[in-house]
Amino acid sequence: MTGCEYTPVSGIADAQSGQRGIFLPFVAGSIARAADSFFEWFGGLGVFSWRVLMATATPPYEWRELIRQLDEVGSKSLPLVALAGAAIGVVISMEARYSLSRFGAKSMFPSTLVYSVIQVMGPIMTGLIVSGRVGAGIGAELASMKVTEQIDAIEAAAINPYRLLASTRILACILMLPLLTLAADASGLLTGWLAQTLVESLSFHQFIESGFHGATFNAFLPPTFKTAVYGLIIGMIACFQGMRTRGGAAGVGRAATNSVVLASLFVILADVVLVKFILVAFP
Amino acid sequence: MATACDIAARQESAQEDNCAPLIAVNHLRKAFAGRTVLDGISLSVNRGETLAVLGRSGTGKSVLLRLVIGLEKPDSGSVCIRGQDVAGLGLDRMGAIRKKMGFLFQHSALYDSLTVAENVAFPLQHHRKDMPKSERRDWVRQLLAEVGMEDDLGKMPSDLSGGMQKRVGLARALALKPEILLLDEPTAGLDPISSGEIDGLILKLQRERRMASIVVTHDLHSARTIANRLALLDKGKVVIEGGYEDIRESDIAFVREFLKGS
Numbered sequence: 001m002t003g004c005e006y007t008p009v010s011g012i013a014d015a016q017s018g019q020r021g022i023f024l025p026f027v028a029g030s031i032a033r034a035a036d037s038f039f040e041w042f043g044g045l046g047v048f049s050w051r052v053l054m055a056t057a058t059p060p061y062e063w064r065e066l067i068r069q070l071d072e073v074g075s076k077s078l079p080l081v082a083l084a085g086a087a088i089g090v091v092i093s094m095e096a097r098y099s100l101s102r103f104g105a106k107s108m109f110p111s112t113l114v115y116s117v118i119q120v121m122g123p124i125m126t127g128l129i130v131s132g133r134v135g136a137g138i139g140a141e142l143a144s145m146k147v148t149e150q151i152d153a154i155e156a157a158a159i160n161p162y163r164l165l166a167s168t169r170i171l172a173c174i175l176m177l178p179l180l181t182l183a184a185d186a187s188g189l190l191t192g193w194l195a196q197t198l199v200e201s202l203s204f205h206q207f208i209e210s211g212f213h214g215a216t217f218n219a220f221l222p223p224t225f226k227t228a229v230y231g232l233i234i235g236m237i238a239c240f241q242g243m244r245t246r247g248g249a250a251g252v253g254r255a256a257t258n259s260v261v262l263a264s265l266f267v268i269l270a271d272v273v274l275v276k277f278i279l280v281a282f283p
Numbered sequence: 284m285a286t287a288c289d290i291a292a293r294q295e296s297a298q299e300d301n302c303a304p305l306i307a308v309n310h311l312r313k314a315f316a317g318r319t320v321l322d323g324i325s326l327s328v329n330r331g332e333t334l335a336v337l338g339r340s341g342t343g344k345s346v347l348l349r350l351v352i353g354l355e356k357p358d359s360g361s362v363c364i365r366g367q368d369v370a371g372l373g374l375d376r377m378g379a380i381r382k383k384m385g386f387l388f389q390h391s392a393l394y395d396s397l398t399v400a401e402n403v404a405f406p407l408q409h410h411r412k413d414m415p416k417s418e419r420r421d422w423v424r425q426l427l428a429e430v431g432m433e434d435d436l437g438k439m440p441s442d443l444s445g446g447m448q449k450r451v452g453l454a455r456a457l458a459l460k461p462e463i464l465l466l467d468e469p470t471a472g473l474d475p476i477s478s479g480e481i482d483g484l485i486l487k488l489q490r491e492r493r494m495a496s497i498v499v500t501h502d503l504h505s506a507r508t509i510a511n512r513l514a515l516l517d518k519g520k521v522v523i524e525g526g527y528e529d530i531r532e533s534d535i536a537f538v539r540e541f542l543k544g545s
Contacts, residue, residue: 051374055374058375060409144395148390148392148395149388149389149390149392150392150393150394150395152349152354152388152392153386153388153392153393153394154394155354155374155381156352156354156381156384156386156388157381157386157405157406157409157455157459158377158378158379158380158381158382158406158409158410158459159378159406159409160374160375160378162374
């Protein structure tokens with residue numbers, strides 16, 4: 001090996017050092033920008049939430065728009081939620097029967113199905129389905145209104161857009177999520193029982209009596225009503241993402257996507273906290 | 284020390300002849316992302332007067348209108364409406380002032396899920412709840428007749444041409460019988476015939492209702508037709524303000540260039 005052959009090696013070392021010199025500030029800059037966006041997003045959400053709260057707490061109340069949104073969020077999500085609940089009921093029924101049979105605990109089937117659907121799968125599945133359907137809808141609708149200056153036109157017409165657009169949609173989500181969860185639960189239990197009866201005869205009366213045996217309200221009400229918190233999250237994030245949109249059609253697409261992704265993520269994170277809270281508060 | 288707003292308010296209460304400015308903009312500054320858009324401009328508009336604000340694209344004409352109606356907050360300076368500084372007001376307090384103002388957006392900004400009639404009725408449904416439905420319907424019909432759109436009550440905004448949307452936007456801006464009318468590029472993107480019709484319409488409404496109006500435009504011909512006074516903006520400042528003749532006879536290089544380009 002000659003001395004000349006070391007030249008490229010030192011060249012590589014120089015290049016690596018040079019790359020490091022460029023790379024480190026680039027990484028530091030990216031982290032700083034990400035942190036900046038993170039805090040800016042949460043700060044914006046805080047200010048938005050406060051404005052919505054103030055608009056919700058003070059008259060005039062937008063009853064007509066609230067009723068329209070209750071229909072939009074509730075009635076129009078019902079078929080999808082019921083169908084998803086039905087599918088979940090069948091899946092849990094098949095899985096539970098197989099697992100319980102292996103351990104010789106087939107008699108536990110009704111209560112396993114009831115508790116699985118009502119306490120676990122019904123609420124979270126409803127939250128995720130609604131965050132997909134309603135979150136995307138609200139995010140895209142408000143974003144489209146924002147980029148076409150319709151929200152400015154509402155404000156210029158002396159109407160509080162936080163009251164008319166955000167407050168009504170968020171309230172509709174809060175009120176409708178528990179009801180949709182009940183529908184998903186009912187649908188899941190019905191199809192779960194049907195799937196069981198196809199394999200082994202079990203009367204509906206027997207299924208319900210056995211499934212709910214020894215159950216208290218504390219076992220079923222908190223998991224159902226925790227979905228009101230999911231509704232708050234879905235409505236708040238979708239309205240926030242929609243009303244802060246910039247940048248034309250691309251911005252509308254981004255708002256819809258971000259609404260679904262962020263609402264779903266926060267619903268799952270909230271579930272962790274709420275499950276722990278329910279276990280402690282409603283033992 | 285009396286502020287410009289106090290002086291304007293005093294003038295208004297002192298003068299019963301309606302000559303005090305309904306709109307007074309004082310030393311207004313606004314910047315976006317470090318770029319100064321408006322650099323200390325002052326303007327005023329009296330009742331029954333129309334001020335046309337002209338200038339090249341991006342000189343802050345539309346921002347000026349958004350500041351006047353409170354859709355943007357100024358960095359410094361004041362915007363006084365009937366003598367009250369509106370710069371720091373919250374949504375609901377500003378709402379009371381906005382009821383006296385009508386705004387025509389550059390792209391009309393009609394509510395795309397509502398019909399033409401519902402668009403015009405929208406402010407009435409929120410602010411004139413005491414108005415009987417039949418009376419509201421008649422008023423909407425009358426407004427749309429004034430702008431020549433009485434045959435299109437049930438159409439959706441997407442079914443209308445740009446000029447028709449502008450007409451509906453104008454009818455909506457007039458729904459609450461405003462004292463102040465703000466028009467952002469009312470003839471932009473329209474053919475000469477439609478532009479002439481919109482100009483004629485604005486002129487007719489001004490004569491009948493004696494509103495204080497600011498019209499933002501880059502169309503000198505339109506500005507000359509509808510405005511009593513013209514203000515030419517460049518680099519965030521008022522280069523010249525006065526009648527069309529004052530502007531035509533000006534020796535300022537930018538004004539000459541603008542006139543030549545128009």
